[in-house]
């Protein structure tokens with residue numbers, strides 16, 4: 170790879186600290202603790218997939234960064250990152266980091282990044298990550314690219330190409346940050362698969378000393394939390410999804426989809442139109458402004474297959490579409506399509522699956 | 531009594547819903563695609579209006595955009611906001627989110643005392659959700675995303691209690707003022723515009739236009755030069771390869787066909 174041109178500090182905005190890209194090296198993934206599951210969050214592990222890929226292309230190593238207040242939990246999380254491909258993990262624990270406040274964490278992450286100067290920093294674009302990452306980027310006056318679906322390396326310059334689908338997921342924009350480091354990128358949950366877990370993998374755990382960092386006084390105080398009742402698996406974790414669109418039309422229609430989902434041991438989701446019609450809550454919306462899912466089997470019923478919808482099913486293994494319009498775009502995004510009235514087909518499908526389970530037992 | 535001064539940031543965006551793709555030519559049909567106020571920003575305007583109803587004060591809307599965005603500002607004036615500022619100058623063209631947030635932060639500074647800064651959670655065109663956090667960072671203010679409601683505003687104590695919704699929980703936070711707030715999508719559906727307000731929007735409220743003459747920002751910090759990210763290429767979203775096998779005919783036979791394939795794929799429970 171060719172050497173980069175030096176940045177001329179005179180040409181830089183005086184509000185930015187002048188640094189040279191050549192001072193930076195290595196790929197970092199900022200991990201997030203899933204407080205309810207008490208472990209590292211799945212989306213954090215998924216970010217190790219593009220991190221490992223970029224690191225191998227650049228010939229550098231992958232490092233994890235974890236912040237929090239529970240030492241044991243963080244150490245367990247660090248091991249998980251190592252089992253999934255991180256070469257080492259840095260941890261900062263402090264009682265002052267309880268509870269999680271985005272601004273406080275962002276300011277400390279910025280200090281740690283500024284100290285060790287990785288060339289790339291990845292964050293999972295979970296709800297918390299989407300709040301955290303841009304503050305870190307801004308503190309460092311670094312470029313940040315949101316919700317990427319691919320990452321690559323520009324072979325000539327060594328710049329990372331951050332590839333994202335703006336404009337309602339119709340387009341794909343290749344974004345790079347040629348003169349500024351670190352290059353910060355995020356990806357939504359389930360856009361990348363998690364790397365395979367190998368519990369024999371070894372890696373270093375490095376404990377950061379909290380005294381070396383300025384931990385800011387929180388200006389935000391958590392006063393109350395109320396957990397929502399949840400009997401079901403959230404759609405982003407489900408293996409089987411029956412998803413309904415405007416074609417299903419009614420709540421009663423969605424009841425039928427529920428019956429099908431239950432037979433499969435899965436959950437019901439929907440398109441944005443289904444959400445707009447009040448047929449399904451927004452937290453079960455699949456797509457660009459909803460969630461990406463990674464089901465083994467995704468059955469799209471009465472969904473036309475708009476770009477903003479199908480961007481959410483890229484990681485599904487098998488996609489089935491049921492639609493009465495043979496020209497519906499969803500058929501181009503499906504492995505198996507049935508043309509016809511959804512009600513007739515779903516009725517038959519429920520019958521057939523019932524018989525199948527009866528035979529098996 | 532002290533009344534809150536609320537700034538709301540909005541963006542004038544192409545109506546991506548109306549954009550169509552022409553599969554024959556492989557191009558985006560943008561002709562006749564109108565621009566609109568980013569729909570998620572209307573939730574922020576609505577929350578500002580509710581807050582003003584309860585606590586009084588003033589709502590100032592800000593957008594950085596080409597002159598055409600004036601139409602969007604008229605729309606929100608019609609909803610009932612008090613002032614509208616259009617930050618418009620060719621030197622701001624090509625801004626990424628770092629440069630955009632810098633320009634917006636400097637605009638807010640110039641407005642003077644501000645207690646609450648509201649944004650929509652994200653836009654429908656580039657949808658980064660960066661701007662609220664970045665504006666907070668430039669202004670050194672606390673910030674919080676996904677807020678659905680203002681539970682209590684205590685200007686004298688300099689604090690506000692907000693409620694927000696994450697995937698699996700509601701959270702209440704007490705935050706020091708001033709604060710930057712990302713208003714959750716679909717949380718505050720905008721009210722219809724009354725006829726009187728519509729008239730006022732056309733006749734009364736002047737839109738202030740601020741160029742870089744007023745703001746006086748260093749050209750190295752704005753527009754393309756102030757933007758570390760570069761869009762180097764734009765293509766169509768490639769499709770994930772799928773088998774695309776299609777069955778058309780008797781529903782019973784169709785289901786048989788499907789189950790056979792799903793069994794071969796080993797994806798049935």
Ligand SMILES: Cc1cc2nc3c(=O)[nH]c(=O)nc-3n(C[C@H](O)[C@H](O)[C@H](O)COP(=O)(O)OP(=O)(O)OC[C@H]3O[C@@H](n4cnc5c(N)ncnc54)[C@H](O)[C@@H]3O)c2cc1C
Pocket residue numbers: 336337413414415416417439440441442443454455456457458459460470471472473474475476477478491492493494497509510511512546547654655
């Ligand atoms: C910025 C932006 C973000 C968006 N984000 C999302 C998102 O996250 N998720 C999302 O889903 N959409 C999103 N959309 C909306 C998207 O563009 C589509 O409008 C939406 O996905 C369409 O939903 P639908 O397929 O349910 O409805 P429609 O497009 O109306 O399709 C209904 C389908 O049902 C079929 N049908 C009707 N009757 C029957 C029957 N009896 N039997 C079988 N089939 C039948 C029809 O042939 C048709 O194909 C977004 C749009 C924008 C602009």
Ligand SMILES: Cc1cc2nc3c(=O)[nH]c(=O)nc-3n(C[C@H](O)[C@H](O)[C@H](O)COP(=O)(O)OP(=O)(O)OC[C@H]3O[C@@H](n4cnc5c(N)ncnc54)[C@H](O)[C@@H]3O)c2cc1C
Pocket residue numbers: 312313314315333335336342344539540541568570571592593594595625626627628630634649650651652653655656657658659660661662759761
């Ligand atoms: C194809 C493409 C991809 C892009 N990708 C990136 C990227 O990954 N990283 C990056 O740094 N920049 C990117 N940009 C530039 C970015 O779109 C602009 O900086 C934009 O003005 C702000 O980003 P947003 O629309 O994502 O706002 P968001 O952060 O999603 O919007 C949040 C809130 O901020 C408000 N807001 C946004 N812009 C303005 C404004 N001009 N005036 C007032 N309020 C505003 C919105 O109305 C909304 O309420 C991209 C641009 C294009 C064309």
